[in-house]
Amino acid sequence: MNLTSELNQIKNEVEKVAKDYGLNFFDTIFEIVDYDRMNEIASYGGFPTRYPHWKFGMEYEQLSKGYSYGLQKIYEMVINNNPCYAYLLESNELVDQKLVMAHVFGHSDFFKCNSWFDKTNRKAIDTMANHGSRIRSYIKKYGYDAVEDFLNYCLSIDNLIDPYTPFIKRRDEKKYKDDEPEKPVNKIESKDYMDSFINPMDFVEKQIKKNEEDKLKEKRFPEQKEKDVLLFILEYAPLEKWQQNILSMIREESYYFAPQAQTKIMNEGWASYWHSTIMTVNCLIDSEIIDYADHHSSTLGVYPGRINPYKLGLELFRDIEDRWNKGKFGKDYEECDDIRDLKNWDKNLGLGRQKIFEVRKIHNDITFIDTFLTKEFVSTQKMFTFKLDNYLNNYVIQDRDFKKIKETLLFNLTNLGQPFIYVIDGNYKNRGELYLKHRFEGIPLQKNYARDTLKNICKLWARPINLETVEENKDILISFDGNNFKESFIGLRK
Amino acid sequence: MVLKIEEDHNRFKNIVKGKIRKELKEYITHGEIFGKQGNDIVSIPIPQIELPHFKYDDKQMTGVGQGDGDIGTPIGRSADKQGSSGAGDSPGQHILEVEVSLYDLANMLGEELQLPKVQPKGKKNITELKDRYTSVRNVGPESLRNFKRTFQQALKRQVASGSYNKKNPLVIPERRDKRYKSWKTINKPETSAVIIYMMDVSGSMTDEQKNIVRIESFWIDTWLRSQYKEIESRYIIHDSEAKEVDRDSFYHTRESGGTKISSAYQVCLDIILKNYPFEEWNIYPFHFSDGDNWSKDDDATCIKLIKNNILKVCNMFCYGQVQGIYGAGNFKRVLDDNFNIEDNVITSEIVNKEAIYNSIKDFLGKGK
Numbered sequence: 001m002n003l004t005s006e007l008n009q010i011k012n013e014v015e016k017v018a019k020d021y022g023l024n025f026f027d028t029i030f031e032i033v034d035y036d037r038m039n040e041i042a043s044y045g046g047f048p049t050r051y052p053h054w055k056f057g058m059e060y061e062q063l064s065k066g067y068s069y070g071l072q073k074i075y076e077m078v079i080n081n082n083p084c085y086a087y088l089l090e091s092n093e094l095v096d097q098k099l100v101m102a103h104v105f106g107h108s109d110f111f112k113c114n115s116w117f118d119k120t121n122r123k124a125i126d127t128m129a130n131h132g133s134r135i136r137s138y139i140k141k142y143g144y145d146a147v148e149d150f151l152n153y154c155l156s157i158d159n160l161i162d163p164y165t166p167f168i169k170r171r172d173e174k175k176y177k178d179d180e181p182e183k184p185v186n187k188i189e190s191k192d193y194m195d196s197f198i199n200p201m202d203f204v205e206k207q208i209k210k211n212e213e214d215k216l217k218e219k220r221f222p223e224q225k226e227k228d229v230l231l232f233i234l235e236y237a238p239l240e241k242w243q244q245n246i247l248s249m250i251r252e253e254s255y256y257f258a259p260q261a262q263t264k265i266m267n268e269g270w271a272s273y274w275h276s277t278i279m280t281v282n283c284l285i286d287s288e289i290i291d292y293a294d295h296h297s298s299t300l301g302v303y304p305g306r307i308n309p310y311k312l313g314l315e316l317f318r319d320i321e322d323r324w325n326k327g328k329f330g331k332d333y334e335e336c337d338d339i340r341d342l343k344n345w346d347k348n349l350g351l352g353r354q355k356i357f358e359v360r361k362i363h364n365d366i367t368f369i370d371t372f373l374t375k376e377f378v379s380t381q382k383m384f385t386f387k388l389d390n391y392l393n394n395y396v397i398q399d400r401d402f403k404k405i406k407e408t409l410l411f412n413l414t415n416l417g418q419p420f421i422y423v424i425d426g427n428y429k430n431r432g433e434l435y436l437k438h439r440f441e442g443i444p445l446q447k448n449y450a451r452d453t454l455k456n457i458c459k460l461w462a463r464p465i466n467l468e469t470v471e472e473n474k475d476i477l478i479s480f481d482g483n484n485f486k487e488s489f490i491g492l493r494k
Numbered sequence: 495m496v497l498k499i500e501e502d503h504n505r506f507k508n509i510v511k512g513k514i515r516k517e518l519k520e521y522i523t524h525g526e527i528f529g530k531q532g533n534d535i536v537s538i539p540i541p542q543i544e545l546p547h548f549k550y551d552d553k554q555m556t557g558v559g560q561g562d563g564d565i566g567t568p569i570g571r572s573a574d575k576q577g578s579s580g581a582g583d584s585p586g587q588h589i590l591e592v593e594v595s596l597y598d599l600a601n602m603l604g605e606e607l608q609l610p611k612v613q614p615k616g617k618k619n620i621t622e623l624k625d626r627y628t629s630v631r632n633v634g635p636e637s638l639r640n641f642k643r644t645f646q647q648a649l650k651r652q653v654a655s656g657s658y659n660k661k662n663p664l665v666i667p668e669r670r671d672k673r674y675k676s677w678k679t680i681n682k683p684e685t686s687a688v689i690i691y692m693m694d695v696s697g698s699m700t701d702e703q704k705n706i707v708r709i710e711s712f713w714i715d716t717w718l719r720s721q722y723k724e725i726e727s728r729y730i731i732h733d734s735e736a737k738e739v740d741r742d743s744f745y746h747t748r749e750s751g752g753t754k755i756s757s758a759y760q761v762c763l764d765i766i767l768k769n770y771p772f773e774e775w776n777i778y779p780f781h782f783s784d785g786d787n788w789s790k791d792d793d794a795t796c797i798k799l800i801k802n803n804i805l806k807v808c809n810m811f812c813y814g815q816v817q818g819i820y821g822a823g824n825f826k827r828v829l830d831d832n833f834n835i836e837d838n839v840i841t842s843e844i845v846n847k848e849a850i851y852n853s854i855k856d857f858l859g860k861g862k
Contacts, residue, residue: 040499048498055545057506060499061592148505156545304561304569311560386569387556394568398556409558419548443550452546 001032001090010098017282018105022357023274025108026122027083030101034090038074039063041087045257046079049129051249052136053151075295076100080260082122084108095288096295102278106271109360114266116259116364119166124256131249138242149459150243154250156456159418160229161251163258171224183211225422229436230254232423237460247460261416262364269313270360272300276314305386305395307409312381316368319377320359321352366413373409375402411441419445424468434461438469440493445469454480510592511602514538518606522713522854523847535593600720603713607854610861612721612776625677634674643673686724687776687809689715690765692758694783696733697750703816707782708745710814710850714780717858722776728765732758734788738765754788755781755825756795763803772807779808780857785815785823793828800839801832810838812857817845835860 003011011030018025033041043059044050066072075092079085086104088097111117121127139147162170186207190198226232230251234244260267276296284292300311323329327347336342359368379400385408387398399405425435434457438445450467458465464481468490475490514521521538559569603609630643648667652658658665691711693704719725729744730736733751736758762779770777787793804811815826826841833839842856843849 036497040497043499043502052502052505054502054506054509056499057502057504058543060503061506152545156547159547159549302560304559304563305557307558307560381560382562383558383560384563384565385556386559388553389568390553392568395557395570397559397563397565397567397569399565405558408556412555412557417550419550421548438548443554446549446551449546449549453548456546 003030003032006094007032007088007097010094011101014098014101014278014283015105017278018102018109018274021274021277023105023109024113025084025105026081026112028086028104028108029083030086030088030104032090033087035067035073036064038077038087038089039067042074042077046077046085047125047128049125049132051132051134051151052139053148053155055155076104078104078107078111079125080111080117080120080122080256081125082112084111085125093291095284095291098283098288099275099279099292099295102275102283103271105278106274107267109274110263110267110270113361114259114263114364115362116262120259121252121256127256128253131253134249135246138246142242147246150246151250153456153459154247156453157229157233157460158250158254159416160227160421161231161254161258162227163255163262163416165228166255170228183214185211221426222423225424225437227420227422229421229423232426233457233460236426238462239460258416259364262366265307265309265313265316265365266360266363266368267313268309269315269317272310272314273317273356304397315381316372316377317356317359319374320372321356323352324355325350325352327351366410369406369409369413373406378402378405414441419443421467428466431463433464433466436465436467438467440470444471447471450478451480451485454478454485458482507592510543511594511598513543514592514594514599515602515606518602519851522603522851523709535595536599537591537593539591596716597720600716603717603854604720607851607859609717609855609858612718612861624680626680627675627677629676629678630673631676632670632673634676638675640673640675644671647671647673686726686774687718687722687778688726688728688766688770689718690728690730690762690777690779691744692730692732692736692762692779692781693744694733694753694755694758695731695747695749696753696784696786697748698753698784698786698818699748699816700818703784703818704745706816706844706847706850707814709847710782710844710853711780713850713854714857717854718778730758730761730765732761736761752788753783753786754792755783756792756799759796759799759804763799766804766807770807777808778810778812779804780812780814782814782816783823783825784818785825786818787823787825787828793825796825797828797832800829805838808838810840810860813839813841814853814857815841815843817843 007030015028039060041048042063043056045056050056063072063074067074073089075089075096077087084104084107086101086108088100092100111120135147135151185204187195187199187204222232230247234247234251239247279292279296300308300314302308302311325348326345327333327349328345333342333345336345359372363371379402383400383405384397385399385405386395388394389396420439420441422437422439423434424437425433427433428435436457450469454465454467458480464479466477466479468475468477470476470493473493475493477488477490479486479488561569563569604611627638630640644667645665648665648671649658651668651671652665693699693707695704715725715727727741728738729741730738731744731747731749732754733749734754734757735751738761739747758781766772766777787796800811813826813829815823826843829839829841840857840860842853844853
């Protein structure tokens with residue numbers, strides 16, 4: 001349903017205020033939906049025309065149950081698209097709709113202006129619908145079960161992408177080179193009679209060996225380890241045309257959604273910053289204050305065992321604004337050790353607003369936290385790290401140390417919180433087996449999941465799959481040959 | 495409007511059902527299910543139905559949180575908080591609770607155990623028609639006039655036509671405002687059944703054994719309920735004396751006396767004769783005991799009661815012997831010596847929880 005005239009008026013009002021603040025967003029189209037439709041759209045990740053798959057049905061089951069038990073309610077959804085689409089819940093109060101619209105304009109500005117979204121498809125709604133109809137046509141042609149099974153395999157590895165790929169050229173396109181002349185041994189220049197001293201035998205041998213290794217490297221496949229496992233499988237697995245097509249669609253969608261995961265804290269923080277600014281400074285009328293405060297505080301509530309991205313993002317943007325307004329940055333400030341001076345530091349620079357606009361343009365969550373999370377912020381926000389206490393079977397507060405908290409936060413954001421998996425060899429043992437490696441960063445893989453995932457990859461690759469990973473301080477290799485698992489010990493870790 | 499998600503939602507529900515069916519044996523032998531029983535649905539926890547991914551081991555992850563508390567303060571249990579680590583709101587790994595109707599569950603049980611449909615005792619399988627005054631019509635006799643509805647209609651009409659005067663709120667019904675009570679004809683099934691549960695609560699029956707009885711009777715109930723449109727349950731406990739109790743006391747009473755099984759059979763017979771004329775009812779007595787009867791004499795009394803009275807009125811008579819800490823008694827053998835399956839007496843030995851599965855099959859596999 002389109003906006004009613006009353007809501008349309010509110011929209012125009014909020015939009016004007018947002019523009020006056022300098023927000024720069026796509027045209028934003030609002031649609032009003034009831035809770036059931038909202039749950040449906042949310043289950044499809046915002047795209048009601050997506051391909052059919054039971055995982056969306058599962059999402060729906062959870063959302064609608066959560067709604068009917070009164071545990072959760074989705075107030076709005078925004079789609080990164082040009083024009084930007086936003087869905088409002090029909091049963092929201094007017095003041096909620098106003099808040100939500102202000103929030104939506106924040107998101108829309110972020111989608112348009114944040115650099116990490118530069119390469120995303122701005123016609124995603126059309127693209128997703130095309131994917132949907134193509135997969136439906138495959139279902140007609142090849143049967144529901146075949147397509148569903150294949151989708152299950154693909155979706156099982158949809159996180160094995162390289163989120164930086166859109167910005168970096170990792171490898172050249174394949175070039176077919178002619179035989180090269182044998183590379184001469186790399187000797188240090190010397191007179192004949194000195195040669196055996198300057199280039200002793202073992203040195204020469206080393207150089208010969210190096211040459212051989214280089215040559216071997218060129219034969220290796222892939223030449224360098226490949227982080228985009230999806231791409232590697234897409235290019236080299238023995239798939240039918242329609243299967244390739246599906247896999248490429250899944251990969252495309254993964255890349256489309258990646259920046260949203262990369263900027264969750266910033267994006268929600270930015271939108272919350274603007275809804276609170278627009279509402280409290282401009283748009284609220286007296287009678288709405290209680291409802292606004294209620295809604296706002298429930299969105300920004302914190303729970304001990306979780307970081308609320310709305311809260312963290314909003315507070316951090318406000319902190320940055322305050323610091324740049326008062327000039328609390330730079331050499332002088334950092335080297336000052338008088339606690340009174342620090343507290344009352346105010347150079348009246350007034351650069352805050354300008355700074356946060358700059359931040360929202362160039363940063364993602366990792367650089368955002370890395371650059372702006374300060375010791376003072378962590379302690380005023382009462383942040384801590386927590387860990388499972390195996391004995392109590394309880395999560396307990398582990399530490400309130402700034403460095404530890406920041407490290408943990410950054411670790412959990414790195415690679416979208418997913419383990420690093422690379423393709424090392426696509427022709428392992430010269431038998432066409434796939435060799436994957438988990439780059440160990442201190443946390444092992446969840447094993448039952450890893451095994452099930454290997455099974456699914458094996459269906460795609462059609463040859464045995466090997467995964468090098470770490471367990472209890474040992475390097476191990478888990479192999480799956482299509483029927484059985486085998487684990488072998490590679491070596492102890494130092 | 496038909497939602498597109500319906501298709502995917504149904505597909506998901508089918509997958510869930512398939513999963514439950516596959517694991518049904520697990521669910522049968524473990525008691526989680528009936529703890530979460532609603533009216534017609536049960537909630538079943540099924541772990542890990544999501545798509546597998548390479549992911550970090552949740553249990554070893556460190557997370558960041560916000561709030562008060564010293565180091566070491568617990569902030570949540572692990573079962574309900576799995577995967578909550580990670581900045582942002584990555585959805586945790588939930589244990590999914592899915593709701594399945596008892597009817598579906600019974601069907602799965604039937605398929606899994608290959609249970610035959612119950613053949614109700616040789617009676618006409620017709621349903622009786624009955625009238626209930628539950629609806630409203632525009633015409634009818636004045637004696638059935640529904641005053642409230644009539645008044646509402648009149649008020650509605652007057653407000654709509656503008657003839658309603660707030661200062662003089664006089665509402666006058668016209669002919670067309672009048673509403674009358676009316677009946678609907680409903681089918682009342684004639685074949686009805688009663689399950690009479692008897693349990694030995696003497697000192698030798700422990701909580702563990704009662705739990706087995708409880709799980710087993712849940713599944714028996716579920717199955718028979720799917721086979722009859724109406725079903726009643728009665729509960730009898732006994733040690734050396736027997737009495738009828740409600741469902742709750744049935745599972746929770748513990749006596750210390752000895753065991754005289756015939757007392758229970760007598761009470762059971764009394765209940766049947768008093769309330770359930772056997773021409774109209776399908777009657778299922780189930781007796782659970784550890785089989786340690788008081789005396790040989792009482793064994794004989796039991797046999798006599800079953801042979802001469804109970805079997806005459808019942809569809810079948812089921813005895814489940816639950817093995818106790820002192821081992822199992824003798825009573826099952828006594829029954830087996832005197833009756834066989836053709837007599838409609840079914841005995842089953844339930845050694846432990848795992849044996850429930852086969853025991854259910856023993857009892858219900860006959861289709862009586």
